[in-house]
C-alpha cells in the first residue's frame with residue numbers, strides 16, 4: 135500500500151520504517167523540515183535502538199521518503215496514519231492542535247481527489263476526538279462517507295523496544311465503523327503476528343488510556359507493596375515473585391470487570407489491617423489508602439441512582455456481597471439498603487441464600503443480631519416483589535435477576551449494580567419508564 139505517516143516523532147518514525155520494511159511504500163510528513171531532511175538523508179530523527187539502520191536501509195531501497203508537503207503526501211498515497219503529538223496542557227487537557235492541523239491539511243488535499251482515502255489515527259486521543267475533529271476539520275461536505283474511511287489504531291510500543299513491540303504487539307487494535315476499513319487495516323498489518331481486534335472507534339480510543347492507566351496503577355501498587363514489605367521486614371522480591379505465581383486470581387481477568395463495590399469478610403478487613411500497620415510504621419500508602427474511599431463511592435453511586443428516581447417502593451434482588459453466598463458481613467448491598475431505609479424507602483429484598491441462612495444456616499445469628507431490621511424485609515416471592523416495586527435494584531446476577539427482569543413492566547425503573555452480563559439488564563441508572571427518561 136502507499137501510506138503517508140504524519141508526524142515523525144517516536145511513533146511516526148518507527149511506524150513509517152516498520153511499514154516500509156513490511157513492503158509498503160511510505161511517505162513521512164512533518165512540519166519540521168530538519169526531520170524530513172534527516173529521513174531523506176537516511177538518518178533517524180529520533181534515537182531508538184535499531185531505528186537508524188532500518189531508516190537508512192528503507193530510504194536506500196526507496197521504500198521510505200519524507201516531505202513537509204501534506205498535499206503531496208496525500209495525493210501520492212491511499213492511506214494516512216496520523217502520529218502527531220497530543221501533549222498535556224497545564225490543566226491536564228490534551229492539546230489536539232497538531233491533530234487539527236493535520237486534518238485540515240488532509241481535508242484540503244482531498245478536495246480534489248475522488249478515490250476513497252483512509253485516515254487512521256494512531257495518536258492517543260480521548261474518546262470522541264477522532265469523529266469530532268475529523269468530521270469538523272475535513273470539510274469534504276456531504277461526500278464525506280464516500281470519500282473518507284476512518285479508523286483508530288492505537289500504538290502499544292514502548293520507547294527503547296519499539297521496533298520489537300511494533301512487530302509483536304499484544305494485539306492489532308482497530309476501531310472503525312465498517313468492515314471494509316477493518317479489512318484494509320488487516321491487509322496493512324498482515325505480517326504482524328498478533329490477534330486482530332476490531333472495536334468501535336471510541337472503544338479503541340479509550341483502550342489506550344485504560345491500558346496506560348492500568349500500567350501506572352500497577353507500578354504504584356508494586357512500589358507501595360515494596361515499601362510495606364520493607365517496613366515489616368519482609369523480602370519484597372520474594373513476596374512479589376510469589377504473588378506473580380497466582381495466575382488465577384492475581385494476574386488474571388479476575389476482579390477486572392466493572393461491577394459493584396467489594397465487600398465480604400476478607401477484603402475490607404484485611405485492607406484495614408494493612409493500612410493500620412502502615413500508619414503505625416509511618417509508611418505512606420496513598421494508593422492503597424484511597425481504595426476504601428473509591429469503594430464507598432460505588433455504594434454512594436448506587437444509592438444516588440435509586441434516590442434520583444424519586445420513587446419509594448424499592449425491590450432488591452441479591453443482598454449478599456456476591457451471588458452464591460449467604461455471607462452478609464460488610465456486604466455493600468446491606469449498606470445500600472440501610473441508607474435507602476433511612477431515606478424513607480419501602481424496601482423489599484429477595485436473596486434465596488440469605489433467606490435460607492436466616493432460617494437454618496450458620497449466618498442465622500449474624501442476621502438475627504446484627505441486621506434484624508434488614509432480615510424483616512426479606513421475602514421469597516419474586517413475583518410479588520417485582521409487582522409491588524417501582525424500582526428494581528439488581529444486586530447480584532443469577533436466575534432471580536433474569537426472572538425479575540422478565541417480569542418487569544415498562545413503568546418500572548431497573549438499576550443494575552452488577553452491570554451485566556445478565557442479558558437485557560439495563561445499566562446503572564438506566565430507566566425503563568419513558569416518562570422518567572423524558
Ligand SMILES: NC(=O)c1ccc[n+]([C@@H]2O[C@H](COP(=O)([O-])OP(=O)(O)OC[C@H]3O[C@@H](n4cnc5c(N)ncnc54)[C@H](O)[C@@H]3O)[C@@H](O)[C@H]2O)c1
Nearest residue numbers: 141142143144145164165217218219220232235257258289
Ligand atoms: N512515545 C511513545 O512511546 C508513544 C507510544 C504510544 C502512543 N504514543 C502517542 O503517539 C502520539 C505521538 O507520540 P510521539 O512520542 O511520537 O510524539 P512526538 O512529539 O515525538 O512527535 C510528534 C511529531 O509530530 C510532528 N508534527 C506536529 N504537528 C504536525 C503537523 N501538523 N503535521 C505533521 N507533523 C506534525 C512534530 O514535529 C513531531 O515530529 C501521541 O499521541 C502519543 O501520546 C506515544
